[in-house]
Amino acid sequence: EPEVTQTPSHQVTQMGQEVILRCVPISNHLYFYWYRQILGQKVEFLVSFYNNEISEKSEIFDDQFSVERPDGSNFTLKIRSTKLEDSAMYFCASILSEIDEQYFGPGTRLTVT
Amino acid sequence: AQSVTQLGSHVSVSEGALVLLRCNYSSSVPPYLFWYVQYPNQGLQLLLKYTSAATLVKGINGFEAEFKKSETSFHLTKPSAHMSDAAEYFCAVSNNQAGTALIFGKGTTLSVSS
Numbered sequence: 001e002p003e004v005t006q007t008p009s010h011q012v013t014q015m016g017q018e019v020i021l022r023c024v025p026i027s028n029h030l031y032f033y034w035y036r037q038i039l040g041q042k043v044e045f046l047v048s049f050y051n052n053e054i055s056e057k058s059e060i061f062d063d064q065f066s067v068e069r070p071d072g073s074n075f076t077l078k079i080r081s082t083k084l085e086d087s088a089m090y091f092c093a094s095i096l097s098e099i100d101e102q103y104f105g106p107g108t109r110l111t112v113t
Numbered sequence: 114a115q116s117v118t119q120l121g122s123h124v125s126v127s128e129g130a131l132v133l134l135r136c137n138y139s140s141s142v143p144p145y146l147f148w149y150v151q152y153p154n155q156g157l158q159l160l161l162k163y164t165s166a167a168t169l170v171k172g173i174n175g176f177e178a179e180f181k182k183s184e185t186s187f188h189l190t191k192p193s194a195h196m197s198d199a200a201e202y203f204c205a206v207s208n209n210q211a212g213t214a215l216i217f218g219k220g221t222t223l224s225v226s227s
Binding site: 033035041042043044045048056058091093101102103104105106107 | 147149155156157158159162203205213214215216217218219220
């Protein structure tokens, strides 16, 4: 069964460093998402991406964040200068159509020290 | 704006007992509603979804949920709990426009004792 994959599974970085989280969505899906889950808290929407542009973003997704689909298969989330409060589990998701459910990847645990 | 409220951050049941996890939503448009399950150190797995068809929705692992518009509720139930059901459960809402974000509740941790 097709699945969303994410790499790495765990990333440790120092405050102020740039990180790139990678996702490979399901191949025929059209909409892509990033969510995050701070430890012990709810899952929060960050950004959605369709037709090579951002379609929706939350107030969390500030200028420090960016997304890209560089090669038609990978979907990346970049954090330019990480802060301690960026420590969280980051989930990628993809969807084929508006009546389909979002398929989530296993997540990348980001730890900022 | 849409929102989800999950009543009870922690629910404990005995094996074989009824599971009831509560979810109420707020939405200005007809919602799509979802229940996801998260096992420790894993991602989110869809249990079931409501997308304006039948109001009683059956999902995986014996779970079902009923959409009640008058009560703005979408409670998750399972007649008989199993030890393997112990996990975090999230209710989520989206509107029915293509590609919109899921808004999650805070989650309910289900514990099952023998």
